[in-house]
Amino acid sequence: MTDGRREAAGAAWGALSALFFGDEMHDRFHDAAEACGVPHPGALKAMLNLDPAEPRSMRMVAEDLRCDASYVTSLVDDLERLGYVERRVSPSDRRVKLVHLTPEGEAAKARAHDSLSTPPKALDRLSDAEIRSLARIAAKLT
Amino acid sequence: MTDGRREAAGAAWGALSALFFGDEMHDRFHDAAEACGVPHPGALKAMLNLDPAEPRSMRMVAEDLRCDASYVTSLVDDLERLGYVERRVSPSDRRVKLVHLTPEGEAAKARAHDSLSTPPKALDRLSDAEIRSLARIAAKLT
DNA sequence: TATTGTTATACTCTATAACTATA
DNA sequence: TATAGTTATAGAGTATAACAATA
Numbered sequence: 411m412t413d414g415r416r417e418a419a420g421a422a423w424g425a426l427s428a429l430f431f432g433d434e435m436h437d438r439f440h441d442a443a444e445a446c447g448v449p450h451p452g453a454l455k456a457m458l459n460l461d462p463a464e465p466r467s468m469r470m471v472a473e474d475l476r477c478d479a480s481y482v483t484s485l486v487d488d489l490e491r492l493g494y495v496e497r498r499v500s501p502s503d504r505r506v507k508l509v510h511l512t513p514e515g516e517a518a519k520a521r522a523h524d525s526l527s528t529p530p531k532a533l534d535r536l537s538d539a540e541i542r543s544l545a546r547i548a549a550k551l552t
Numbered sequence: 553m554t555d556g557r558r559e560a561a562g563a564a565w566g567a568l569s570a571l572f573f574g575d576e577m578h579d580r581f582h583d584a585a586e587a588c589g590v591p592h593p594g595a596l597k598a599m600l601n602l603d604p605a606e607p608r609s610m611r612m613v614a615e616d617l618r619c620d621a622s623y624v625t626s627l628v629d630d631l632e633r634l635g636y637v638e639r640r641v642s643p644s645d646r647r648v649k650l651v652h653l654t655p656e657g658e659a660a661k662a663r664a665h666d667s668l669s670t671p672p673k674a675l676d677r678l679s680d681a682e683i684r685s686l687a688r689i690a691a692k693l694t
Numbered sequence: 695t696a697t698t699g700t701t702a703t704a705c706t707c708t709a710t711a712a713c714t715a716t717a
Numbered sequence: 718t719a720t721a722g723t724t725a726t727a728g729a730g731t732a733t734a735a736c737a738a739t740a
Contacts, residue, residue: 427669480613545560548567645739
């Protein structure tokens with residue numbers, strides 16, 4: 411039983427991967443970066459991880475992105491120049507800078523998010539019941 | 553009805569996107585590049601698009617990757633140095649070079665593919681029936 | 695003349711190392 | 718002394734422009 415399960419899981423994931431690594435998603439990712447006015451995908455990912463309610467320190471952003479802290483400096487410079495983000499010194503530790511998403515940044519993030527979360531055309535091939543079933547299953551995954 | 557359908561599709565896709573853009577997949581993609589001995593993700597994607605039965609021209613590879621033709625030159629140089637790929641002049645047009653995947657290249661591609669298609673741990677949360685259902689639906693998408 | 699691929703070159707993205715300020 | 722962030726610098730990844738060979 412565990413064996414058939416593993417096989418089904420592999421097949422499911424393989425099919426989904428093909429969709430995500432396909433041309434449509436590749437294009438959409440670049441469209442999203444352009445739509446929110448951000449120069450490169452790295453900056454886009456940084457934006458998507460930011461939440462106005464919970465500002466993150468430069469170092470935390472570096473960990474989110476798995477990149478060097480020095481690169482976060484230039485990334486946040488770019489976002490600040492666009493008015494999407496603000497650096498504020500942390501009240502509890504004056505070495506720490508917290509990256510706050512501005513209202514403009516929030517709007518840009520929403521635009522990018524919309525563009526990315528629009529499902530690819532392949533989903534049109536599913537019946538209504540299948541779509542609902544997929545939504546229910548996917549919800550359990552997060 | 554079309555409205556509820558769209559909503560369900562958006563929810564499903566959003567949840568799946570979160571998985572794909574999450575840390576586990578990010579790490580796995582780099583692991584796959586390393587496992588197949590390829591220097592950077594661009595070269596990995598080039599490999600994954602190559603099929604020994606249907607060699608592609610340099611220009612086609614550039615279109616697959618949406619990058620400049622000159623970059624394909626250096627990409628294929630790297631892969632050729634690794635023994636994963638061979639350039640052969642096309643019999644029908646001597647300007648064209650066809651990129652053939654070698655047996656070593658095919659093996660490396662398979663290793664990368666295995667690593668990428670291993671489902672993330674989140675799928676453990678699904679029941680056997682849900683996994684099978686997901687596999688059936690995903691198969692319709694490709 | 696138009697097209698395929700390469701070379702030479704330059705620009706962008708990202709990391710390493712040395713530095714400043716605060717703890 | 719150790720840690721957060723920045724600066725200066727160097728390296729990888731990718732594009733643009735000019736070129737050679739073939740069509």
